[in-house]
Amino acid sequence: MSMTRQGGHSAAGFDGRDSLYISLVPLPTVLLIAVLGSDVLYWSTAAAFFSRASEWLLGAALATGVIAAGDGLIRYVSMGCIRPSRACRVHVSGELMTLLLSLWNLIYRLNEDGGRGVVPTGISLTFIALCLLFATARLDRGIAIDAQGNDTDDPEPPRVCRE
Secondary structure (H helix, E strand, O other): OOOOEEOOEEOOOOOOOOHHHHHHOHHHHHHHHHHHHHHHHHHHHOOHHHHHHHHHHHHHHHHHHHHHHHHHHHHHHHHOOOOOOHHHHHHHHHHHHHHHHHHHHHHHHHHOOHHHHOOOHHHHHHHHHHHHHHHHHHHHHHHHOOOOOOOOOOOOOOOOOOO
């Protein structure tokens, strides 16, 4: 979706009150990158600290991801007038798969002894989750906006709820 202003509202239907959502969205990505870094450090040093740090970082990434998803869902449902597009479905399904993969990764790590949860399964699951997250973001951007800034999924302008 294009985020250009139209009559005081963005094309996505949000006005200036969505700063909490915008602040929450990058946190899970940054925390997953930190998990991958901690996993690589564990792999190279075998220090138990990095294994435990990865578990905590993964838990924080999962928690912030669930909070951001909940906030986004509440905002989307409260608008009501915007119909779901293909870009929306791609974004939601990719983010949901990333959350489920991260949950599986955390459960696996908590059930394994020490570093056995990190190498090779934990680091692989973290890498796959990050690739899925970046691919979803790239596909979402590619579907929603073409080079001229037009919505390629829907040739009609989005319907925005008016107050």
